[in-house]
Amino acid sequence: MADGRIAQVQTGESLLFLTDEQLRQGIETMFFAYRGFTADPDRILSDLSYGRAHHRAIHFINRAPGTTVNNLLTILGVTKQSLNRVLRALIADGLVESRVGTVDKRERHLYLTDSGHALESQLSDAQRARMRAAYREAGPEAVAGFRKVLEAMMDPDMHRCYSRLRDSAG
Amino acid sequence: MADGRIAQVQTGESLLFLTDEQLRQGIETMFFAYRGFTADPDRILSDLSYGRAHHRAIHFINRAPGTTVNNLLTILGVTKQSLNRVLRALIADGLVESRVGTVDKRERHLYLTDSGHALESQLSDAQRARMRAAYREAGPEAVAGFRKVLEAMMDPDMHRCYSRLRDSAG
DNA sequence: CAGTTTACGTCAGTCTTGTTGACATTCCAA
């Protein structure tokens, strides 16, 4: 329907990177890369009979220690019932600790235990190893572009939510 | 465990983009971007009571018309039973046609019907629109870097498989 | 203070999408 080549004619610039074919290749590469991106932690998780959902929870609890269930819900974009199933397992297995809030006793603040931190390290070391190899192979300019495109692809709401998270961690 | 700053000291180059913190930000951005990446088609699909799996099948059948079930299996990386359920629905709904192979009658060759092409266009138009906006915002150099990093992140096997696909389409 | 809202947990049920296992058909090679 809309074709990049039309835009090229309109602006007179070289916008060949916006052709439908270029975009389709970007879409497919994104699909394959995301699989690679999760492949290593997924292998570790399946040995523990955990899944992606558990990794996501562990990642963001480590990222923002003491975060509430509601915060986590917003970031992960799932229902509380779905998250609760995962958290229940992680708490039962002693990887996550849930503390009643002191200022607002309705809230539960989530923390990784020592075992939780151990698993988090194992998972993110595996994921970072692949990421690091990709970054090193592509070089710093490519990495800057990579980040720039990804951030432009995020939902604007998510972008705000994520910026807050990033700022709070410093 | 392994920290980018060590590499920096070793090589003397500026490898600050390889620090654990930079990598973690890349990991999180990838997570959020992938959600944005699939959000638009997912909305369309849920109205039709289809899901990601259906989109993937439709995408690659459109990409490589006449492909066999086994080819599709390799590309998608799921079991044949899982793919079969999805294909059965698409065939029943008249979006995909399955033709018995002429040279090897065990094989089924898959094609999109006219309705199948219509849905494929609708889905990929939506996905491309967001992709195009992100590309345009980031600019051509960023897009080149984006692609470079993603390709380095893919599984090597997948990379070969994908190259074949890309060549076959010309 | 009474009523409402918020935060969280849970039970029950459904749907998608992945998995194994068993099985039929077809092809190919010993």
Next chain:
DNA sequence: TTGGAATGTCAACAAGACTGACGTAAACTG
């Protein structure tokens, strides 16, 4: 020609998402 390998189908099950309903405790509000 016969046994194994490849291709695809059917059945049953599990993980992880969803909705809806309900309960409890705490906080807020008129």
